[in-house]
């Protein structure tokens with residue numbers, strides 16, 4: 001499905017074409033749709049974001065028994081490249097027009113931030129649909145100085161909601177050897193107010209969980225050791241390892 005198309009003149013017609021996938025194979029008709037919404041590559045220089053997103057898609061369409069269970073119970077909506085014109089131009093952080101799209105979630109313009117506008121409209125429509133429950137929003141990035149995979153989450157006044165939000169990154173830490181819960185942090189910095197994770201965390205109700213998933217550009221440290229493992233294209237398929245392994249940070 002094409003999310004939006006924007007023409008930038010006669011020679012640049014293909015800019016801003018953003019594809020959108022969704023997977024739901026075995027849901028009962030009439031059942032409430034529980035949706036996991038994933039976005040990636042809003043920052044064009046963060047190529048590991050695309051490898052991780054590709055790994056998630058490959059797993060979800062596989063015949064792995066856990067993938068089948070996920071498809072039986074959840075709808076996955078994935079926008080794998082939120083900044084296609086920036087990627088095409090080789091930009092590091094901005095779109096064609098020079099915007100950091102991950103600072104414009106509050107009021108995206110259909111003209112200046114078309115992919116963001118399209119995704120936000122879709123999410124708001126789902127949120128207002130009583131037959132849909134938006135369970136997770138995960139925005140995939142890559143980090144240029146930190147190691148491992150980790151998350152940013154939101155801070156809420158309600159202690160119970162805040163604690164619930166920490167469960168998912170703890171589970172990731174237990175099940176993926178390169179994911180670090182100790183590097184995961186929760187904040188509400190003003191400078192991050194325009195990010196997807198912050199904006200949707202404020203818009204959606206307490207049943208939804210919103211995260212930024214970061215993966216290092218470089219390598220990860222194995223828990224309990226000082227040895228580092230470089231991320232290769234294959235290793236960047238971060239959550240392929242779904243068999244629980246000992247988690248040194250959580251124990």
Ligand SMILES: [Zn+2]
Nearest residue numbers: 043046141142
């Ligand atoms: Zn980023």
